[in-house]
Amino acid sequence: MGNSSSLMLRDEEIEQISGETEFNRNQIVRLYSRFLSLDKKGQGFLEREDLMNVPELAVNPLGDRIVDAFFTLAGKDDKHLNFRQFVQVLAYFQPIDKTKRNENNDRSKKLKFAFMMYDLNRNGYITREEFKVILNSMVGANITADQLDKIADRTIEEADADQDGKISFEEFCKAMEKTDIEDKMSIRFLN
Amino acid sequence: STIAASAMLLQFVVGLASLFYLPFIFSIVLLVIFLSATGLTLGIRKRIAHLLIAIFEWGSDVSESEEQVSESVGETREETAEEQPAPIRKRHSSSDLRIIKREHSELIDSKLLGQDVLKKKSTVSVLVDDSLDFISAGIESIIEDNVTSRFSAEQLPSWNLLSRTKYTFMHISPKLTILWILGFYFRYLILVPIRVCLFCVGMASMVFITSAVGYVPNKAVKKWLNRRAMLTSMRIFSRSFSSIVNFHDRHNRATQGGICVANHTSPMDVMILSCDNCYAMVGQKQGGILGFIQKSLSKAEHHIWFERSEAKDRMAVSNRMREHVEDPTKLPIIIFPEGTCINNTSVMMFKKGSFEISETIYPVAMKYDSRLGDAFWNSSKQSYGEYMWMMMTSWAITADVWYLPPMTRMEGEDSIAFARRVKKAIAKAGGLVDLEWDGALKREKVSNKLIALQQKLYFERLSTRTSMCSEITDDSIDILKNMSEDDRNQLFKCLDEADDDNAVIRKVSEFIPEVAALVTEAVKAEE
Numbered sequence: 001m002g003n004s005s006s007l008m009l010r011d012e013e014i015e016q017i018s019g020e021t022e023f024n025r026n027q028i029v030r031l032y033s034r035f036l037s038l039d040k041k042g043q044g045f046l047e048r049e050d051l052m053n054v055p056e057l058a059v060n061p062l063g064d065r066i067v068d069a070f071f072t073l074a075g076k077d078d079k080h081l082n083f084r085q086f087v088q089v090l091a092y093f094q095p096i097d098k099t100k101r102n103e104n105n106d107r108s109k110k111l112k113f114a115f116m117m118y119d120l121n122r123n124g125y126i127t128r129e130e131f132k133v134i135l136n137s138m139v140g141a142n143i144t145a146d147q148l149d150k151i152a153d154r155t156i157e158e159a160d161a162d163q164d165g166k167i168s169f170e171e172f173c174k175a176m177e178k179t180d181i182e183d184k185m186s187i188r189f190l191n
Numbered sequence: 192s193t194i195a196a197s198a199m200l201l202q203f204v205v206g207l208a209s210l211f212y213l214p215f216i217f218s219i220v221l222l223v224i225f226l227s228a229t230g231l232t233l234g235i236r237k238r239i240a241h242l243l244i245a246i247f248e249w250g251s252d253v254s255e256s257e258e259q260v261s262e263s264v265g266e267t268r269e270e271t272a273e274e275q276p277a278p279i280r281k282r283h284s285s286s287d288l289r290i291i292k293r294e295h296s297e298l299i300d301s302k303l304l305g306q307d308v309l310k311k312k313s314t315v316s317v318l319v320d321d322s323l324d325f326i327s328a329g330i331e332s333i334i335e336d337n338v339t340s341r342f343s344a345e346q347l348p349s350w351n352l353l354s355r356t357k358y359t360f361m362h363i364s365p366k367l368t369i370l371w372i373l374g375f376y377f378r379y380l381i382l383v384p385i386r387v388c389l390f391c392v393g394m395a396s397m398v399f400i401t402s403a404v405g406y407v408p409n410k411a412v413k414k415w416l417n418r419r420a421m422l423t424s425m426r427i428f429s430r431s432f433s434s435i436v437n438f439h440d441r442h443n444r445a446t447q448g449g450i451c452v453a454n455h456t457s458p459m460d461v462m463i464l465s466c467d468n469c470y471a472m473v474g475q476k477q478g479g480i481l482g483f484i485q486k487s488l489s490k491a492e493h494h495i496w497f498e499r500s501e502a503k504d505r506m507a508v509s510n511r512m513r514e515h516v517e518d519p520t521k522l523p524i525i526i527f528p529e530g531t532c533i534n535n536t537s538v539m540m541f542k543k544g545s546f547e548i549s550e551t552i553y554p555v556a557m558k559y560d561s562r563l564g565d566a567f568w569n570s571s572k573q574s575y576g577e578y579m580w581m582m583m584t585s586w587a588i589t590a591d592v593w594y595l596p597p598m599t600r601m602e603g604e605d606s607i608a609f610a611r612r613v614k615k616a617i618a619k620a621g622g623l624v625d626l627e628w629d630g631a632l633k634r635e636k637v638s639n640k641l642i643a644l645q646q647k648l649y650f651e652r653l654s655t656r657t658s659m660c661s662e663i664t665d666d667s668i669d670i671l672k673n674m675s676e677d678d679r680n681q682l683f684k685c686l687d688e689a690d691d692d693n694a695v696i697r698k699v700s701e702f703i704p705e706v707a708a709l710v711t712e713a714v715k716a717e718e
Binding site: 027030031034037038051052053054055056057058059060061062063065066090093113114117134135137138139140141142143151154155158175176179181184185186187188189190 | 289290291292294295296314315318319320321322323324325326327328329330331332333334335336337338339340343628632636637641642643645646647649650653
């Protein structure tokens, strides 16, 4: 029936979101169109299922971790995601503009998002067990429990500075110092 | 004021209608019947289509320039004059109108296929690196993905004066509004009545003529009559939707049985293909009107209609189709292996069933031009009736059909590979994106098999390209240490006897002191 994305988004809302997230008007409108197409039941908000309906996300090993992060960052109601919250989370992945003051803040936000992928129970630490769960979702039943343990051990060891058997956010950031987070976790819009 | 203008226009039209309307419509219907029966064309539809497209492009020029004027409030005149680029008259293609650069998704794809350049070697660093890419690729797929976009109508670069394709963020000027009103009246008051008449005439002719033909005793005459009847009716139908079809490479048409395979976009695919060639249809037996139509069609020619219970039995289906295909007196079958309607920007996975029936396939590629009317049927959003009404009230349906040369299964090629090869050829001919995703994802979730496949690919990446292997062979050092002396000596003797292995052990000893120690021990023991 054609792309009848009748814009239920008012201009003031677009202005507001643009101010908060630094997306420009065009990008916000395109994201809104995408939001509407993900919201198949037309409820005005997204649920976990709506995001997991994207096949490419469903086959991504970190797929449900990502969806989890969306809903955690959205705030109080962690079952429903409205458009504003949707865009706010996507804003974490904007390329860092080195001319603006907030460079360190942006880098820290991206690292926080990545940290959330591993820290399953959100207690601020990545434990060996949590890492094993992630590793398991990436390789599935193809490795033995033994190999799984070994790799998990080695990984935790490398980053665990204070030797407490788990990785805190500071240790995580330190371990990621050499990685070009800005490049790895930025998504460029075509204009 | 626009309301007043449209009221006046309406009165004028009503006046005209009472004088000229009915005779006008009837004469057009008769003309169409004559043209369809003889297979001629006056080229009127094509000319009107060109005119309409020129009008749309003028209209989008108007709206673009007005948009730029309104945005340039605050900028100087000179700046806007410089910044107005010449509008690019692009034919919409499947890769247009993307929002983001999908760098991370492409990177992940190349990693899983083993095609990337690996900078780090240790398993841990590769894992961490890859997991960041997985995260970004996941977010990219939330913003824009290759699959869900294929199940909704494609976007147009310039508005075609149908309110169904209007984006409200496009600036609408008074000129465009008037154009739209004129277009609206033209479509609903002139085109729709003609089309509805033609549709009824076409339906009636198809049903009654084929029933009549069924009584003809002579087989050859019957076949010829059926062909003429079907072609005529289908041409009337296609004119009833104002479809403009270009057939390419007609020498590749299937003429003596066989299976034709095509990409699926709308229920009208069969109608369009039947304007040029007669096909045997395949489908489930329906009740009611559709069932009546099916029965009449079957009187004149062999079609394959399955009972609901039979349809579930794949063997029975295959056998019946195979019987039909191997009989050269019967018409070629037309099959759509995608299984569902896709929005014509891509071709999705072909189900292998149809490729198991015959060794030779006649592929057909179809590409619709949605500037004058989008033929895609989104069955989850529209019912069949709504869809037909949408088609009747569009400007026209434009399509290109390419007949590809027949393809035969190669030695040792299985049905899945054969299906993939044919799909690739069809996608290439139609200028469509070739995707391996299953069209069933329109309604179903991703199957666990796909997820397991991804995991397997990732595991292969880790085990063959990172040092995970050497980490595993740490175990072999332990094993060597735990072996009894005799066994170890035996082992090293075997290794000694092989020519190159000495060099191997020497090299390994340089890196792993434990092995060096073992080797010297063994050598000492031998002496």
